[in-house]
Amino acid sequence: MSTNLVLSTYDVLWQDNQDVAEQSLKQPFLQHMQSGDLQADDYMKFMIQDINYLVKVTEMLEEMSKRNMENDIYLFMVDRYKSYKKYADSVPDVKPIPAMAKYLSDYRTIMNEEEPILFAVALLPCERLRMWLAKQLKESKSNAYYTWKLDNMYGHPEKHFRKLLDDHLNTTELIQKANVIFRQQMQNEENFFRASLPPPPIKK
Incomplete structure (x- = not known):
């Protein structure tokens, strides 16, 4: 007897957008x-x-944690805020490059115009993509940038996101909207990496 394996929404979002990764x-x-x-x-x-x-995302998480929402989403926002804040204290303002400015603007639009669960979706690409990228990079310990790989490859985003997304993305419309937002934020991540070292101009 065969059984149909139902994929977690958490996994579907990643699989549908792995081309951006x-x-x-x-x-x-x-x-x-x-x-x-x-x-x-x-x-x-x-x-x-x-x-x-x-x-900037820490500031938005603080704002989100003060809004009315379902308790498990509220607890998620508070947990993410505390986690981010540990690394965001006492940092001077920085002028964002255009790719980062768009990324942060998209976050704020989602925060102000969408349901709280979709702001949670917007946070996931950064954590999941960077963990995946870190695992793909073939760097030895002697590489000067090995610390970036080490800092990013051992995260556990599923611990924070999987159940929350599976519980709340419970309609076709919500899942479709989540997929659009997930892809948008994945693209913002790619654009940030691209802008950080643009490819050399093509010689004519």
Whole structure:
């Protein structure tokens, strides 16, 4: 007797958008990081923008945690806020590059115009994509950027997201909207990596 395996919405979102993950891995920034010849100033600029992302998303999570919502979503927002805040204290303001400005603007639009569960969806691509990318990068411990790989490859986003998304993304309409938002944020991640080290211009 055969049984139909029902995939978790958490997994479906990833599977439907893994093509963006593959494209992200091909970006010069990550490829040069993998080979160890990424210029230090390019990495520094990336990290400054990444810190700015952390600060701004922490601020949005704080705002979300003060809104009315179902209790498990509220607890998720508070937990994510506390987790982000540990790394976002005492960081000066940074002017975002255009790719990061759009990324943060999309977050704020989702926060202000969509249901709280969809803001949770918007948070997932960063955590899941970076864990996947870190695992794909073939770096030795002698690589100067091995610490980025190490810092990102051992996350457990499923612990925070899987049950929440499966419980609340319970209609076709919500799942479709979640997929659009997930892909948008995956694309924002790819755009950030691309902008962090643009490919050289094609010689004519």
